Amino acid sequence: MSIVEIKNINKKFGNKEALKNVSLTIEEGKIIGLLGTNGSGKTTLIKLINDLLVPSDGEILIHGKKPGIESKQMIAYLPERSYLNDSWKVCELLDFFQDFYSDFDRERACDLLKGFHIDMKDRLKTMSKGTKEKIQLIMVMSRRAKLYVLDEPIGGVDPAARDYILDTILNNFEQGASILISTHLISDIERILDDVIFISNGEVIEHCSADEMRRQNGKSIDEIFREEFRC
Numbered sequence: 001m002s003i004v005e006i007k008n009i010n011k012k013f014g015n016k017e018a019l020k021n022v023s024l025t026i027e028e029g030k031i032i033g034l035l036g037t038n039g040s041g042k043t044t045l046i047k048l049i050n051d052l053l054v055p056s057d058g059e060i061l062i063h064g065k066k067p068g069i070e071s072k073q074m075i076a077y078l079p080e081r082s083y084l085n086d087s088w089k090v091c092e093l094l095d096f097f098q099d100f101y102s103d104f105d106r107e108r109a110c111d112l113l114k115g116f117h118i119d120m121k122d123r124l125k126t127m128s129k130g131t132k133e134k135i136q137l138i139m140v141m142s143r144r145a146k147l148y149v150l151d152e153p154i155g156g157v158d159p160a161a162r163d164y165i166l167d168t169i170l171n172n173f174e175q176g177a178s179i180l181i182s183t184h185l186i187s188d189i190e191r192i193l194d195d196v197i198f199i200s201n202g203e204v205i206e207h208c209s210a211d212e213m214r215r216q217n218g219k220s221i222d223e224i225f226r227e228e229f230r231c
């Protein structure tokens, strides 16, 4: 079964058409890069999948069901901006995730936090932006979800830590689950992608296998993106 089916979605904000007749399917067990220029509609699409926005037209199905309480239990979502309470200690954040999500694997989260040398007693407000991003990603990846939706997961992380983070993503998602990643850091992330979606001005202009795209063009996804969307 497809994990996400999007059929002829339109999303308008007043007169602004953020998404235009978008249809796509996300299959189980795939890592998909959602790639597009600023304002192309990536976050809008992600918010629709997460039931944080409703479409103006069209239909979204998550594992065959409309977005709602059940779909939120299946989706582990890393938003573009942090929603965490800065005054919390890391251990309080673990308690929060454990209380809130029945699929949260606390042991996995603790192991990953140790890997990044993060002290459970430290408060989030004392940490750098990059460290907070790492913690938030660890929390999300420690859920046993069917779909992980990551909106710019490595934007604030230094280049040296990015590979470690990508390996963390690769090694910590559930068997058969899918990951949708929105990012501008294509060259860093493309090695882990199975499929690529190019979105431009609210329209999906390409959805294909990453290997196939590289093979047909004889270039990396990063190079293809830069050529396609050159200003």
Ligand SMILES: Nc1ncnc2c1ncn2[C@@H]1O[C@H](COP(=O)(O)OP(=O)(O)OP(=O)(O)O)[C@@H](O)[C@H]1O
Binding pocket: 013, 016, 017, 018, 036, 037, 038, 039, 040, 041, 042, 043, 044, 045
């Ligand atoms: N709440 C809103 N009200 C009005 N317009 C909005 C709203 N949210 C998004 N938009 C508009 O919809 C379009 C798509 O925005 P969106 O945030 O989805 O783009 P994006 O691809 O995620 O961009 P970026 O890469 O810069 O994060 C933009 O033109 C944006 O200005």
